[in-house]
Amino acid sequence: MLTLNDFKGKTPAWCPGCGNYAILKAFNSAMVELGIEPHMVVIVSGIGQAGKFPHYTRCNTFNGLHGRTLPVATGIKLANHSLVVFAVAGDGDCYGEGGNHLIHAIRRNPNIKLMVHNNQVYGLTKGQASPTTSQGVLTKAQPYGTLSEPLNPVALAIALDASFVARGFAGLPDDLKELIKEAVKHRGFSFLDILQPCVTFNRVNTYSWYKERVYKIELSHPVHDRIKAFEKALEWGDRIPVGIFYRKEKPTLEEKIPVLKNEPLVRQKFDFEMAKSLVRKIKNVD
Amino acid sequence: MNYSIKIGGEAGQGVQTVGETLCQIFAASGLHVFSHQDYESRIRGGHNFYQIRISEDSVMCPKEKVDILLAFDYESVRLHTPELSEIGQILYDSQILKTKISDSRSIDVPFLKIARETGGPDIASNIAAIGAVCGILGVKREILLGVVTNIFAKKGFETVAKNVEAAQAGYDYAIKACIMCPFRLPEPRPRKILISGNEAIALGALVSGLKFYSGYPMTPSTGILNYVAEHSLTFGCIVEQAEDEIAAINMVIGASFAGVRSMTATSGGGFALMVEGLSLAGMTETPLVIVLAQRPGPATGLPTKTEAADLLFALFAGHGEFSRIIFAPGTPLEAFYLTNKAFHLSEKYQVPVIILSDQYLADSQWTFDSLDLESLRYMDMRLRGASFENQKGYKRHLFTDTGVSPLGVPGDARHLVVTDSDEHDEEGHITEDRELRKRMVEKRLFKKLTLIRREIDEPTVYGDVGADIAVLCWGSTYGVVKEAIDRILKDFPISMVHFKEMYPLPYEGHWLEFLKKKRILINVEQNATSQFAKLLRMETGLAVHRNINRFDGRPFGVEDLVERIYAHIE
Ligand SMILES: Cc1ncc(C[n+]2csc(CCOP(=O)(O)OP(=O)(O)O)c2C)c(N)n1
Ligand code: SF4
Numbered sequence: 001m002l003t004l005n006d007f008k009g010k011t012p013a014w015c016p017g018c019g020n021y022a023i024l025k026a027f028n029s030a031m032v033e034l035g036i037e038p039h040m041v042v043i044v045s046g047i048g049q050a051g052k053f054p055h056y057t058r059c060n061t062f063n064g065l066h067g068r069t070l071p072v073a074t075g076i077k078l079a080n081h082s083l084v085v086f087a088v089a090g091d092g093d094c095y096g097e098g099g100n101h102l103i104h105a106i107r108r109n110p111n112i113k114l115m116v117h118n119n120q121v122y123g124l125t126k127g128q129a130s131p132t133t134s135q136g137v138l139t140k141a142q143p144y145g146t147l148s149e150p151l152n153p154v155a156l157a158i159a160l161d162a163s164f165v166a167r168g169f170a171g172l173p174d175d176l177k178e179l180i181k182e183a184v185k186h187r188g189f190s191f192l193d194i195l196q197p198c199v200t201f202n203r204v205n206t207y208s209w210y211k212e213r214v215y216k217i218e219l220s221h222p223v224h225d226r227i228k229a230f231e232k233a234l235e236w237g238d239r240i241p242v243g244i245f246y247r248k249e250k251p252t253l254e255e256k257i258p259v260l261k262n263e264p265l266v267r268q269k270f271d272f273e274m275a276k277s278l279v280r281k282i283k284n285v286d
Numbered sequence: 287m288n289y290s291i292k293i294g295g296e297a298g299q300g301v302q303t304v305g306e307t308l309c310q311i312f313a314a315s316g317l318h319v320f321s322h323q324d325y326e327s328r329i330r331g332g333h334n335f336y337q338i339r340i341s342e343d344s345v346m347c348p349k350e351k352v353d354i355l356l357a358f359d360y361e362s363v364r365l366h367t368p369e370l371s372e373i374g375q376i377l378y379d380s381q382i383l384k385t386k387i388s389d390s391r392s393i394d395v396p397f398l399k400i401a402r403e404t405g406g407p408d409i410a411s412n413i414a415a416i417g418a419v420c421g422i423l424g425v426k427r428e429i430l431l432g433v434v435t436n437i438f439a440k441k442g443f444e445t446v447a448k449n450v451e452a453a454q455a456g457y458d459y460a461i462k463a464c465i466m467c468p469f470r471l472p473e474p475r476p477r478k479i480l481i482s483g484n485e486a487i488a489l490g491a492l493v494s495g496l497k498f499y500s501g502y503p504m505t506p507s508t509g510i511l512n513y514v515a516e517h518s519l520t521f522g523c524i525v526e527q528a529e530d531e532i533a534a535i536n537m538v539i540g541a542s543f544a545g546v547r548s549m550t551a552t553s554g555g556g557f558a559l560m561v562e563g564l565s566l567a568g569m570t571e572t573p574l575v576i577v578l579a580q581r582p583g584p585a586t587g588l589p590t591k592t593e594a595a596d597l598l599f600a601l602f603a604g605h606g607e608f609s610r611i612i613f614a615p616g617t618p619l620e621a622f623y624l625t626n627k628a629f630h631l632s633e634k635y636q637v638p639v640i641i642l643s644d645q646y647l648a649d650s651q652w653t654f655d656s657l658d659l660e661s662l663r664y665m666d667m668r669l670r671g672a673s674f675e676n677q678k679g680y681k682r683h684l685f686t687d688t689g690v691s692p693l694g695v696p697g698d699a700r701h702l703v704v705t706d707s708d709e710h711d712e713e714g715h716i717t718e719d720r721e722l723r724k725r726m727v728e729k730r731l732f733k734k735l736t737l738i739r740r741e742i743d744e745p746t747v748y749g750d751v752g753a754d755i756a757v758l759c760w761g762s763t764y765g766v767v768k769e770a771i772d773r774i775l776k777d778f779p780i781s782m783v784h785f786k787e788m789y790p791l792p793y794e795g796h797w798l799e800f801l802k803k804k805r806i807l808i809n810v811e812q813n814a815t816s817q818f819a820k821l822l823r824m825e826t827g828l829a830v831h832r833n834i835n836r837f838d839g840r841p842f843g844v845e846d847l848v849e850r851i852y853a854h855i856e
Contacts, residue, residue: 063704079546270497272495285656
């Protein structure tokens, strides 16, 4: 029997009260409830407070570069699609530095679970604006207030026809756990934007700010309807929906690659002698 | 027998296809072939040529004089007639060129008319042209028709028949038209192996167990992407075209981390984007092979021309200090074997290996008598299945005497495989501990590099080894320098030393003593700043005396190189 202890990692070095704790707990509980063993999971992360996540749980880990989680995760998934592959990133990491990779990961649709810890700020580098920071917010690096409009990651994902699009909130940990479970069960790229209050640098989007606005998406919401999903994604301000926005069944990248038809790439034995005879044939040797 | 054939025309006219087909025909006739191309960075128009040299003896560089000029446009006649040798002939079709050439050395063959009469599309005129070249050279008819049949076999009987007819018609017409043709080929001999630099690297990778390739197209590396893709199903390899070079190298790192042999290829601009990932591979000790097919820079430079000016870039690329290996093959055959060695060493020491080639090597086709597949190595050095499960207290970055830690395949055991781009402890978790940091640097850098150096071969020495003058060269200049040395040797004692394993340099044994004893060391490089001379001096303290550089985007020619070497010795 798996227990939470199986996922106990190093002691987190996050600020007390940080939204990341709830995400960590939701993740560990989801794994236990799904019965997925730590050695069957790989977490790929980048750099940032969110990027430290895998060290605080217990799974195979590739903690790579800022913004580069998705390509690494794609490489891992293609090499061994029997693993459950998570990409964990911050909003700066995934929407800023790694924006291009997000677009193309969605287009490829590998069976990877992406969790973006969206605190609308750069935490690790001490409070600069991120791509999701609201317009006008003052920071040390944005002394006239943030000039650009904030990115709407959920709308972006739906626009790209991502196969699973959801938003979670660290202040609703049980619902978050369920969302993570749904994301894992989904066959294809699962995009999970998680509202994560940064209690140190984000004075605008606090727990209480969210609590006043966040509401759960109604059971009646037609998750397969892209237009309706898009309409829902545009809600931001007084009312902020959390839950599953959009879902679509489509073949995953792995399923489309002929070489992967029978078994994961990593299990396919390389036959050196056969390779040599193929080369002989191709190059007319002998 | 030593002829050269130049095929000139606009982009889109099939210059390259005609050239490649002729190379195949010559290789099938048992001749030694060397071909290289010069093309512009455009898809249609402009001036391109493909030059082939054939001989009974091994050839590794172009000849400057042209014996047969096959012209598909007037520009080719204008530009290359002055290059004709005493026996030189121009083959053309006045209908295609829309003009008749008055030069007595020209033969007007109606390629287009033949194509139309044999019921093929206009492009079949290329096949008639191939036939004509074979006709005046005296290639055996069966060999010509065999290669043409092979090429079109996939397209069905009718296509084969039409093209065979066009080839025959071109062949017969040319024989009749060229009554005084001076060309003679030797009797056919066993076929030779024809291979380009790009093909050699791709094939070398596939036979070394390449399972995952991700890249982003960039001339002149694209041939590798195409070749691996073409054979990916046969060899069970995944090819993914990434959104950019940053993604390409990170995907490759991910796949390698997950347990399969992985590679990417690019050119200078793409490699610049990969640099951050290179450093990540260094830090996480992930095996990985990167092909850097150089082209003239900086920035986008001369996209389709040649230069070898990224040696020091490859050496210093990446922030921080970590071990790496750099190879620079001199011929496609060396490219094939060195790619195999690259995969072997990359996995054995868990370090990135960079293979440097350039447009000249990448796009040139050469022939070889044999491909020694028995000398190739393949050893799976990862911990898998039970042998991984049976490990006690597995740690991905365990300190060992060799600096090499056990490379476990994630998911194959209950052990966790953890690695980090941050400094980490033996388990792979983030640390800022001073002692650990120091030991990790020693592991990644000093321990491994010391062992790697023992695996590096000495440079190739050629010519009169007792001479007090030596010419140094590296990478793709091998062939042209060798031929220059052969010519100079006829009246002057001289030797050459060619480096193909560039970093770390081999242990300072014989080769360094050999070089130190020379009165004059002449260094030849396809760049402006003599980068290898700098590397040599930095690593050994040895300074060369003279430098010969070429950096106009074109490869060295033998005649030119011989003259420039003479200038330094007389
Ligand atoms: C290439 C690169 N650029 C910049 C940095 C510095 N850096 C580290 S984390 C970070 C931003 C983190 O913000 P976010 O992704 O939102 O994560 P958070 O810390 O808020 O969880 C930056 C800019 C880096 N590590 N690498
Ligand atoms: S700075 Fe913000 S995101 Fe980082 S640990 Fe503290 S509260 Fe969390």
